[in-house]
Amino acid sequence: MKLSKIAMLAAIACASYANSMSASANETFQLVGHCEEAGCDCSEPVCGCEDACDAMCDDGCDSMCGSGLGLGLLDHNCCIGEPWSLFGDHCGWSAGGWVQMGYHSRANALFNSRPDEFQLHQAWLYAEKAIDTSCGFDIGGRIDYVYGTDGPDTQAFGTGTGWDNGWDNGNDYGSAIPQLYMEAGYGDLSVKVGHFYTIIGWEVVTAPDNFFYSHAYTMYNSEPFTHTGALFTYTPSDDVTVYGGYTLGWDSGFDDNGDSFLGGISLALTDNVSLTYATVAGRFGDSVGAGSGERGYMHSIVADVALSDNLQYIFQNDILSTEDAAGATVRETYGINQYLIYTVNDCLAYGGRFEWYDQEGVFDSEGEVTSLTAGLNYKPHANVLVRPEVRWDWDNTAGVDAGLEDGDDQTTFGIDTIFLF
Template structure:
């Protein structure tokens, strides 16, 4: 049996069907950390990712790449994963970037992202219902194209400013599949947070432990057309080597077109805690409170997400996510206006527990199986199976 120890500091030998790790079971697996006792842990600890390959590479500060995400889930969720019992292409992604380097003074760069798949319609500039920018780049009812990022960035020293169309800084989960632990998403991320903005955002590294953000954006999820006037900003503080807290907020007009008006305030607070060398805990709390031009309630939501991620090695990690999502809003009954007498407000509590695994058989491949339980006694979430649902899903991401 191979214990997975390359150049062990204090011995690693096979005794029966188990590995004697030595030094309080602190055998270095050669792939980023200690592993548990027992033969199964030894096998999980074995990790040979190989050398990552890049289709485009880097030249003169310019780089490009992408990934392909394909997956299956047996039940529909009212989130990104809304197409059940089908093997589908979620994201075929290409990006190109000139990253800035301010170590020697002023520098300028930028980035463009393109995506095709079932996730694209959720990443388009749908904040204005007039098919501007990429909002009408659809291919049938579920597939389509999007350009979720197109911006220029300039920086000098500790200050940088991006101008254009870019991803939000709100929340912990993101649209880009390789940057999330789980295949599915949280209700908070999908329903109470913006995906993209268009405008200008400054980032200032106050110190090694403090980063400040601030800028002006055209509302939520809009392309290069004014859909509102809002402030986007926040503060990320490393309180210790093991704890980072990030507060991000957006306030002002989020939507203003011929169909929808919405203005208000939203914030996200994320605490990222390193409990041990292998164990990470994330706590997130989101608050959203908006109204229309007449001062009537549009949306009021509050959510708490908790994540616990255990990394066995660079190849294997296990995680859990538990979410409580509370929403209150105006539900429209007939002609779509916010001031009809027969419209009504209703409150709903939704709970979701997700258990998942990340397995990397190669440096360019991630496999993410998960099982998820959702509960919604108020029947407002739109679950496939009524008030409670069990969903199995698995996806694979190929990066290049």
């Protein structure tokens, strides 16, 4: 079911945590400050005054960066250098990927459904030509391939017979092609045509773009992962981005699974606050059976607030309301997710997530589920990300079966490592 915000490999590997909607202000603090001491007026996060500051900034860190081993756990100094790329960029094309391996102690009926095993979640490869419309018209595209225990969850399973829906290997492992699209643009307007990630929500399928190892109930049960169709993006200014398009329902391949509108708007309200509204409405899928296709409306509102140079707060609200062809309720869900992320430096960030999820039609009975997750992101190298976490889940209503392995409540320890290339 997911998007938004796919970055190229260099941007992913340089981030101190995955899937932030804003770049780390701490990098500006470390690098630009020393460049200004050298007599430069630097306005870019990576120094911006190359001639006078090359000696300080050749490796992406200054002379005050400490040990140089990427071990800045207790202070604000960290040196992880530049990320290594297996393929690099050639004539506008880039290719790369990552390998995500992890362990978690309990299952929760979300992505992490294979407990007490060391497993391969994502062996990911992509090739992309990102468009550049600064000089006029350009055309590009992207293809992604994934194998692992996350593979079956990212297949085009909307109709039950999607193009990669049968690419399973045993009970939990499988392959998928979660993206395959062409993109064209001119000036401030662009369009994707094909199979692509959704723009709904804050958490995404791609592991390096999330802060946490585990996922939210809202993301997994109330949001699409992918769409097939056409999506226009219009950026009239640096502060406004507008989306609109037509898709074949939710999580479908190149077959008729529905008719839905996908759209939204993203606003930079201030230098420290951004707000994104995204919605999908129409016929979501026909996989349940003839004439019983799910249809309705859902939206996601995400507010991203930089409370300080190091502290980021994200608030998300999702509402989903669907029914079948006869008018009976299929799913009614309401979710609130809150994230608080403190970035110490390029090597280390701490985070917390609290979710309240009220649902009808997702689990066996109507009721509420809450979840609290605490974790950290540690980068010992520019191409390596380690994400340990502890998660607490509670069924708040008697009779609700949210798929918790331990019953009504449970504590789960999880840790994964992502190797980017």
